[in-house]
Amino acid sequence: MFVRIAGTVGTAALVIGALLGIASPANAETNPHCGRVDKIGSTAYIKSGSTxxxxxxxxxxxxxxxxxxxxxxxxxxxxxxxxxxxSGVSTSGGLQDYKCGGNHQVEVWSSGANTLSVCTKAYGQLEWSNGEGSTATDRQC
Incomplete structure (x- = not known):
């Protein structure tokens, strides 16, 4: 009896783990140009009003x-x-590596800027038929 319950609990844990893995947004940050990237700094948010x-x-x-x-x-x-x-990389010299996606493209990666030797911010912008918003992350040196 104990073995059957333990087996059922173990199977349920595997199923729940698999479902959580599927629901995870991690693959929304898979860079198509570079196999391994590491996030630096904080995330910034574009808002429309308070949304x-x-x-x-x-x-x-x-x-x-x-x-x-x-x-x-x-x-x-x-x-x-x-x-x-x-999306683009901002330096004290201005915006570098700025790239826009197509209409309704959910995620946009810049093309990659050769700026590791200077301080940078990530810059993002969203434009729509009756408005626009933009933001930049904190500066990373």
Missing amino acids: TIASVKQFKGCNKNWSYTYVWEGFRSSHSGTWWAC
């Missing part, structure tokens, strides 16, 4: 800095018109 509509993060890897913009589901589901997300 968060996108997040911006900075990563480093493959000897480059990367900016990443992700458009949140709440915005996507409530905006059927056109919208574009953009």
Whole structure:
């Protein structure tokens, strides 16, 4: 009897773990240009009024800095018109490596900036038919 209960509990734990793994947003941050990147600094948020509509993060890897913009589901589901997300790496010399996705592209990675030797911020922007918002992460040196 104990073996049967333990087996059932163990199977349930595996199923729950698998379901949590499927629900995890981790693969929303898989860089298509560099196999291994590490997040640096804090996440910044683009807002429309008091509503968060996108997040911006900075990563480093493959000897480059990367900016990443992700458009949140709440915005996507409530905006059927056109919208574009953009992402770039900002330095004291200006915006580098700025890239915009296509209409309704959920995530945008910059192309990678050769800026590891200077201080940088990730910059993200979201434009839609009747508005726009932008933000930058904290500076990383």
